[in-house]
Amino acid sequence: MKPDAQDILNKSADQLMGQLAPALNAQYSQGAAAVMALLLKFAGKEYERGADIRAAENADMRALFVELAPRVSDAALRKSLEDAAAARETSFAISALNVANHDLRRVLIAFQIWIEDNGSREDQRRIWSVLKASADRRIVSLF
Amino acid sequence: MSDALSENLAKYLAAKLNAPDLTVHDLARIPGGASRETYRFRARHGGTERKLILRRDPPASLIETERSTEYRAYQAFHKLGLPVPEPIALELGSDALERPFFIMAEIENAMVGSILAPDPYGAHRDRIGQQFFSILGRIAGADPKALGLSDFEGASAPDRCWRHEVARWEKVIDEDEGEPQPIARAAIRWLKRNPPPPAQKICVVHGDYRSGNFLYDANGDIRAILDWEMAHLGDPLEDLGWAIDPLWAHHDPSHPAGTLARADAIQVWEDASGLKADPGALAWWEMFASLKGCAIWISAAHEYATGRNDDPVNAFSGWYCLAYHNKVLADRLGALA
Numbered sequence: 001m002k003p004d005a006q007d008i009l010n011k012s013a014d015q016l017m018g019q020l021a022p023a024l025n026a027q028y029s030q031g032a033a034a035v036m037a038l039l040l041k042f043a044g045k046e047y048e049r050g051a052d053i054r055a056a057e058n059a060d061m062r063a064l065f066v067e068l069a070p071r072v073s074d075a076a077l078r079k080s081l082e083d084a085a086a087a088r089e090t091s092f093a094i095s096a097l098n099v100a101n102h103d104l105r106r107v108l109i110a111f112q113i114w115i116e117d118n119g120s121r122e123d124q125r126r127i128w129s130v131l132k133a134s135a136d137r138r139i140v141s142l143f
Numbered sequence: 144m145s146d147a148l149s150e151n152l153a154k155y156l157a158a159k160l161n162a163p164d165l166t167v168h169d170l171a172r173i174p175g176g177a178s179r180e181t182y183r184f185r186a187r188h189g190g191t192e193r194k195l196i197l198r199r200d201p202p203a204s205l206i207e208t209e210r211s212t213e214y215r216a217y218q219a220f221h222k223l224g225l226p227v228p229e230p231i232a233l234e235l236g237s238d239a240l241e242r243p244f245f246i247m248a249e250i251e252n253a254m255v256g257s258i259l260a261p262d263p264y265g266a267h268r269d270r271i272g273q274q275f276f277s278i279l280g281r282i283a284g285a286d287p288k289a290l291g292l293s294d295f296e297g298a299s300a301p302d303r304c305w306r307h308e309v310a311r312w313e314k315v316i317d318e319d320e321g322e323p324q325p326i327a328r329a330a331i332r333w334l335k336r337n338p339p340p341p342a343q344k345i346c347v348v349h350g351d352y353r354s355g356n357f358l359y360d361a362n363g364d365i366r367a368i369l370d371w372e373m374a375h376l377g378d379p380l381e382d383l384g385w386a387i388d389p390l391w392a393h394h395d396p397s398h399p400a401g402t403l404a405r406a407d408a409i410q411v412w413e414d415a416s417g418l419k420a421d422p423g424a425l426a427w428w429e430m431f432a433s434l435k436g437c438a439i440w441i442s443a444a445h446e447y448a449t450g451r452n453d454d455p456v457n458a459f460s461g462w463y464c465l466a467y468h469n470k471v472l473a474d475r476l477g478a479l480a
Contacts (some may be wrong), residue, residue, distance in 0.1 A: 031173075049372050106323050116332065131477065135469045
């Protein structure tokens with residue numbers, strides 16, 4: 001389907017920023033239009049990468065759970081880790097990936113709390129490697 | 144701009160200032176953050192004209208704050224001789240302009256440095272940095288009781304400051320998070336497990352002291368410290384930690400606020416405040432600053448998503464600023480693991 005959504009959003013942002021915002025009389029309106037243009041740019045990037053970063057993040061969390069679940073002595077927590085690790089994406093729509101992502105994040109929070117009290121430093125570092133990768137992927141670049 | 148707002152404002156000021164002939168002109172909304180609607184206008188009476196600013200509550204406020212806080216901070220620090228706008232009137236009722244508001248003097252011929260600009264202060268960066276951290280030191284060094292602000296919300300004892308602030312912002316995340324936040328939750332646990340030493344003193348904390356929240360002129364002089372709505376009583380290092388947070392460093396964290404080198408900035412603050420910035424304590428407050436940032440951005444995203452406040456700045460905060468602070472926290476906490 002052409003033009004690409006990212007192309008539409010980028011060009012709309014450029015027009016809003018370069019042509020429409022300067023033509024507005026009120027300072028507040030100019031400022032708001034400039035922020036909206038920036039948001040369109042962000043949305044363009046998110047359109048391109050959104051499904052990819054969620055799928056990668058979900059895969060990272062599942063791999064982490066597969067790797068570390070056997071060390072968890074808490075039976076209920078181990079079961080939730082194993083269930084989360086066994087689940088697969090049913091759709092690559094952003095909304096569906098978000099549902100899975102939020103479920104996995106909830107399990108990750110409970111798991112990290114348990115590891116902080118019961119796990120090794122190595123296990124803690126392994127969890128942080130997943131969280132750092134997530135934070136790196138989700139950075140929104142201005143440029 | 145709404146004629147009704149202009150007329151009602153004129154009616155209010157005429158009564159408030161006992162100036163029956165007062166008229167309002169050129170009322171126009173200007174950028175001023177998502178938590179208050181900000182308008183510039185001119186008030187004429189008796190052959191004179193004053194340029195004034197109206198700050199009105201939006202239909203929904205981003206961070207719920209005591210409405211008189213910002214106005215009282217302006218009053219107190221204006222008297223102390225710090226660069227803040229002269230406060231003119233505070234109205235807590237909703238009869239005059241539908242929502243609470245206050246009016247202050249406009250600072251003319253001054254500008255704000257955009258937090259997105261790589262070098263907003265240019266040749267004036269050192270001069271502005273000296274003033275920026277010196278003024279913050281003076282705020283930290285001031286006595287809340289002498290300022291008449293000892294009843295401000297906040298911690299009542301030096302050993303309670305950190306706990307009070309963590310609880311405050313954890314509650315915001317509890318109430319507003321639209322998705323689970325593993326990094327912010329881990330930060331909260333770390334902050335609770337590794338508390339800082341008690342505050343050296345209880346001071347007035349500005350609450351949002353940073354690049355982008357002050358006005359400066361073409362000579363590189365800071366003319367006004369703005370946005371005191373989150374002011375409270377607390378640890379002096381809280382403001383310093385926020386002021387040197389990487390988000391406000393214009394892409395160069397070695398020069399906080401886009402001004403001085405970090406060590407120089409801290410030295411200026413120490414000299415002006417008469418306090419010490421213990422590296423370990425400051426590191427805790429820096430971690431807290433990024434967590435507080437997450438809470439504010441989560442709240443902004445919530446306001447936008449729920450339609451309570453559709454200022455596009457809230458959407459920007461929910462995407463750009465939250466991702467930024469999540470990365471800062473992940474890098475710092477990951478390095479400590």
